[in-house]
Amino acid sequence: MSHIDLTGKFTIHNWPERPEIATQEGRNKLVGLWLFLGGETVLFATLFATYLALKNRVPDSSHPLTQDLYSLPLVFVMTAVLLTSSLTSVYAIHHMRNFNFKGTQLWFAITVLLGLTFLCLEIYEFYHYVTDYGHTFRSSAFGSAYYFLVGTHGAHVAFGLGWITALLIRNAKRGLNLYNAPKYYMASLYWHFIDVVWVFIFSVVYLMGMV
Amino acid sequence: MNAVTAKKGFWGTVWEYLTTTDHKKIAHLYFIGGGFFFVLGGIEALLIRIQLMKAENDFLAAQTFNEMFTMHGTTMIFLAATPLLFAFMNAVVPLQIGARDVAFPFLNALGFWLFFFGGIFLNLSWFFGQVPDAGWTSYASLSMDSSGHGIDFYLIGLQIAGFGTLMSGINFIATIVTMRAPGMSFMRMPMFTWTTFVASGLILFAFPPLTISIFLLMFDRLFGSQFFNVSMGGNTIIWEHLFWIFGHPEVYILILPAFGLFSEIIPTFSRKRLFGYSSMVFATFLIGFLGFMVWAHHMFTVGLGNVANALFAVATMAIAVPTGIKIFNWLFTMWGGSLKITVPMLYALGFIPSFVIGGVTGIMQAVAPLDYQLHDTYFIVAHFHYTIVGGVVFALLAATHFYWPKMFGRMLNERLGYWTFVFFFVGFHMTFFIQHFLGLWGMPRRVYTFLGGQGLDLGNFISSLGAFFMAIGAVILVVNIVLTTVKGKKVTVNDPWGDGRTMDWAISSPPPVYNFKQIPLVRDYDAWWYEKMKGNKELPPSEPLQDIHMPNGSIIPIFISLGLFIAGFGAMYVPSNIVGDGSPWGVVVLVLGLALMFGSMLVRSLRDDLGYYIRKEELEDDVERGGKAI
Amino acid sequence: MEKYSQREIEFRFKKSREEMRSQFISFGLMAFLTVISFIAVGVGFPAQFVIPFLLLLAVIQVLFQFYYFMHAKEEGHGVVMGFMYSGLFTAVLMIIAFLTIIWW
Numbered sequence: 001m002s003h004i005d006l007t008g009k010f011t012i013h014n015w016p017e018r019p020e021i022a023t024q025e026g027r028n029k030l031v032g033l034w035l036f037l038g039g040e041t042v043l044f045a046t047l048f049a050t051y052l053a054l055k056n057r058v059p060d061s062s063h064p065l066t067q068d069l070y071s072l073p074l075v076f077v078m079t080a081v082l083l084t085s086s087l088t089s090v091y092a093i094h095h096m097r098n099f100n101f102k103g104t105q106l107w108f109a110i111t112v113l114l115g116l117t118f119l120c121l122e123i124y125e126f127y128h129y130v131t132d133y134g135h136t137f138r139s140s141a142f143g144s145a146y147y148f149l150v151g152t153h154g155a156h157v158a159f160g161l162g163w164i165t166a167l168l169i170r171n172a173k174r175g176l177n178l179y180n181a182p183k184y185y186m187a188s189l190y191w192h193f194i195d196v197v198w199v200f201i202f203s204v205v206y207l208m209g210m211v
Numbered sequence: 212m213n214a215v216t217a218k219k220g221f222w223g224t225v226w227e228y229l230t231t232t233d234h235k236k237i238a239h240l241y242f243i244g245g246g247f248f249f250v251l252g253g254i255e256a257l258l259i260r261i262q263l264m265k266a267e268n269d270f271l272a273a274q275t276f277n278e279m280f281t282m283h284g285t286t287m288i289f290l291a292a293t294p295l296l297f298a299f300m301n302a303v304v305p306l307q308i309g310a311r312d313v314a315f316p317f318l319n320a321l322g323f324w325l326f327f328f329g330g331i332f333l334n335l336s337w338f339f340g341q342v343p344d345a346g347w348t349s350y351a352s353l354s355m356d357s358s359g360h361g362i363d364f365y366l367i368g369l370q371i372a373g374f375g376t377l378m379s380g381i382n383f384i385a386t387i388v389t390m391r392a393p394g395m396s397f398m399r400m401p402m403f404t405w406t407t408f409v410a411s412g413l414i415l416f417a418f419p420p421l422t423i424s425i426f427l428l429m430f431d432r433l434f435g436s437q438f439f440n441v442s443m444g445g446n447t448i449i450w451e452h453l454f455w456i457f458g459h460p461e462v463y464i465l466i467l468p469a470f471g472l473f474s475e476i477i478p479t480f481s482r483k484r485l486f487g488y489s490s491m492v493f494a495t496f497l498i499g500f501l502g503f504m505v506w507a508h509h510m511f512t513v514g515l516g517n518v519a520n521a522l523f524a525v526a527t528m529a530i531a532v533p534t535g536i537k538i539f540n541w542l543f544t545m546w547g548g549s550l551k552i553t554v555p556m557l558y559a560l561g562f563i564p565s566f567v568i569g570g571v572t573g574i575m576q577a578v579a580p581l582d583y584q585l586h587d588t589y590f591i592v593a594h595f596h597y598t599i600v601g602g603v604v605f606a607l608l609a610a611t612h613f614y615w616p617k618m619f620g621r622m623l624n625e626r627l628g629y630w631t632f633v634f635f636f637v638g639f640h641m642t643f644f645i646q647h648f649l650g651l652w653g654m655p656r657r658v659y660t661f662l663g664g665q666g667l668d669l670g671n672f673i674s675s676l677g678a679f680f681m682a683i684g685a686v687i688l689v690v691n692i693v694l695t696t697v698k699g700k701k702v703t704v705n706d707p708w709g710d711g712r713t714m715d716w717a718i719s720s721p722p723p724v725y726n727f728k729q730i731p732l733v734r735d736y737d738a739w740w741y742e743k744m745k746g747n748k749e750l751p752p753s754e755p756l757q758d759i760h761m762p763n764g765s766i767i768p769i770f771i772s773l774g775l776f777i778a779g780f781g782a783m784y785v786p787s788n789i790v791g792d793g794s795p796w797g798v799v800v801l802v803l804g805l806a807l808m809f810g811s812m813l814v815r816s817l818r819d820d821l822g823y824y825i826r827k828e829e830l831e832d833d834v835e836r837g838g839k840a841i
Numbered sequence: 842m843e844k845y846s847q848r849e850i851e852f853r854f855k856k857s858r859e860e861m862r863s864q865f866i867s868f869g870l871m872a873f874l875t876v877i878s879f880i881a882v883g884v885g886f887p888a889q890f891v892i893p894f895l896l897l898l899a900v901i902q903v904l905f906q907f908y909y910f911m912h913a914k915e916e917g918h919g920v921v922m923g924f925m926y927s928g929l930f931t932a933v934l935m936i937i938a939f940l941t942i943i944w945w
Contacts, residue, residue: 006821007819007821024389024390027389028314028315028385028389028390031314031384031385031388031389032314032315032318032381032382032385035381035384035385035415036381038415038416039377039381039415039416039418039419040419042415042416042419042420043419043420043422043423046419046420046423046424046453046456047423050423050427050438050449050453053446053449054438054444054445054446054449057444057445057446058443058444059442059443059444137430137434137435137436138434138435138436138437139437139443140437140443140444141437141438141440141443141444141445141446142444143437144430144431144436144437144438144445145438148426148427148430148436148438162809166813166816166817167816170816170817174819179819179821
């Protein structure tokens with residue numbers, strides 16, 4: 001196995017069943033990305049812990065609390081959009097493994113559109129809190145903690161969108177090969193993790209905030 | 212493109228180091244960078260001890276003294292001890308597991324440059340005259356109140372360096388998981404590789420809380436958030452918890468690799484297999500695991516309540532068990548061995564009693580009621596210097612002598628090495644042993660002076676004298692390094708100590724760029740020792756001689772780090788900063804810096820970076836060039 | 842580089858379709874769990890019931906994400922899942938601490 005031409009021509013006939021780990025680089029990346037997600041778990045746990053410690057901690061009663069702010073219908077739509085985008089990226093990887101380049105690109109493009117929708121909804125939500133309630137990053141410890149937690153998730157979404165978009169563009173002419181198959185796979189893992197974090201955000205921040 | 216044959220001038224060498232992704236060169240960079248900051252932190256320590264040499268001294272002003280101990284602690288932990296350990300991890304771990312490089316050579320370089328730019332950022336505070344002054348713990352109630360940008364230098368500098376450390380941690384775990392040579396099962400891994408593995412796991416889970424806590428404080432100071440503003444609902448205890456959730460594992464991140472280094476040195480010079488290998492592995496895991504549940508023992512006097520204090524006290528005492536297992540294993544390794552007292556072995560012999568003292572005083576502080584008495588006194592200072600200097604620094608000095616031939620191809624002078632040890636060991640105990648008593652006699656830490664005639668004068672004088680002894684030892688080491696580099700004898704054998712046990716001693720010193728001409732087959736624990744005992748001169752290969760794939764070098768890591776460095780300055784001068792000297796230009800610089808960082812990342816991602824091959828034919832006639840691997 | 846015959850490829854596609862079906866089912870379950878948790882809060886059950894219930898549903902959803910969507914049930918994930926669970930353990934420990942001993 002001395003020279004594998006990673007960027008060479010592939011067909012379904014020599015495309016490995018698990019292309020993302022067919023190379024040493026791919027195996028390294030798989031482990032490295034999961035480890036990174038392990039670190040991210042603790043990072044978000046720290047944010048959740050801070051949020052829970054500062055939840056509803058405001059200077060005086062003029063400030064809105066969780067029950068005044070959150071609107072569940074909006075959160076439900078956001079959840080539905082993000083969960084669906086998780087499924088579409090599963091489709092993309094499904095096609096990647098079957099050496100269907102067009103399918104991969106298409107389903108990742110749909111993932112990006114859904115992610116963009118989610119991000120717009122989140123920006124709308126923040127804008128709404130700031131203008132209608134005066135609930136800002138600086139207005140109270142509660143505000144700081146809320147925006148830091150949800151905003152960090154939003155920043156991850158934005159980064160993921162940039163990542164996947166860059167992948168779609170860079171590979172548009174290259175097609176599928178063993179050099180970029182791990183790249184697609186890692187982007188999808190990261191994208192799923194964003195949804196994992198959101199599961200806890202809608203449960204712990206929004207739903208529990210309304211209980 | 213072929214790094215094996217190329218001969219380069221001075222600037223060629225500089226360029227090679229700036230763009231390198233070779234773990235052995237990155238080890239050199241870490242060693243030089245960490246060594247530089249170690250000297251810096253040492254000078255700060257000396258200034259502290261000069262100030263405390265006599266009662267009511269006015270060598271340093273109170274504010275300068277605060278800055279000095281803050282920078283000493285921060286520099287030593289983040290910028291000296293951690294990178295020096297990374298130097299040895301980089302130099303040794305891939306060789307010990309029979310790999311050609313780490314899993315992510317590019318990230319490895321990026322990790323180094325982030326650490327380096329972060330360290331420079333922190334130390335630029337001296338030139339701005341606004342130096343961190345709230346202690347290395349930088350408790351929020353104090354640091355929110357600090358004037359000037361000192362704390363901002365601390366926060367942003369550590370944030371940048373911290374990203375680098377996190378990357379390196381992930382890199383080492385991935386390397387150890389995926390890159391082991393055939394036959395190198397987990398339970399055949401050398402102890403240093405094991406401790407690197409566990410310490411990297413601790414990095415992975417301990418640095419994210421630090422990242423977040425730094426962001427919290429940074430947002431409060433620079434962007435007007437309210438996390439620690441009590442009148443707006445904030446809570447400064449959050450900082451203390453987060454800092455120690457990071458901070459306690461951090462000291463194990465330092466000490467576990469140190470244990471690993473001694474676990475290599477002691478069997479080598481006892482010429483005997485490490486006693487209780489599997490219990491060593493188990494103890495390492497246990498220390499790592501317990502390390503995450505004891506952070507609140509730094510906070511006994513905060514008032515968390517008796518239940519919490521009792522739980523954390525018991526958990527802390529439990530750590531003595533795995534540590535004790537290790538101490539006994541080292542003793543039993545030496546027991547009945549044929550000891551050879553070399554410089555590294557001397558440090559190992561000095562380490563055991565010194566570290567035990569540090570461990571015992573640790574148990575004393577774990578007793579929460581007693582801690583109320585000991586808290587914030589010199590007893591604490593004595594304790595952690597016994598563990599960090601008596602443990603980590605001794606290990607680093609030992610490893611410097613032990614691995615110098617493997618890293619640089621020359622032997623350090625043995626005689627000068629003995630002198631370093633004598634001065635350092637004697638100076639260390641002089642400096643810190645008496646501090647236990649100073650603490651018990653009531654001297655608080657972090658005060659810039661003390662009144663005469665209270666029984667503290669002599670103790671402080673002895674302590675300061677000891678610090679000079681340590682400095683002399685360090686100077687001798689530097690002289691030794693310079694002399695060795697200039698005219699030291701080149702090492703021509705693979706195993707200069709003659710008793711190497713692990714695979715790093717089976718290849719030339721320093722190893723060729725590809726490490727192993729053929730990836731070896733591991734047939735037992737202590738693979739190289741096993742082959743030697745079988746009468747073999749080389750490790751058995753696990754693959755035919757074939758082309759070797761190598762990663763390309765890259766200048767991009769420097770640009771990514773530089774972008775973050777520039778963005779850090781921008782962030783410090785945003786209009787909303789607490790100091791009140793911000794301007795819109797701060798935002799511009801922040802955005803430009805981030806653009807440089809993300810732009811460099813994008814350039815890296817958009818291109819195909821396929822590495823290059825060293826051809827089989829080149830390998831075959833590489834024997835006389837010191838590349839004889841198998 | 843291994844070559845696959847037409848029959849092998851057809852078999853692969855078949856397996857792949859089956860796997861995609863199970864992915865779709867897990868998506869359906871996750872959507873269902875999400876709806877249930879919103880309903881549980883909307884209906885207004887007591888907090889002592891709703892909070893543990895929400896956490897349980899969240900954990901189940903995350904396991905689906907990990908093992909189906911993120912393919913952690915495929916081989917080669919042993920060590921990384923070990924690290925993942927260590928991270929989750931640290932996470933839980935920290936959150937418990939911040940709910941109990943933050944000194945209000």
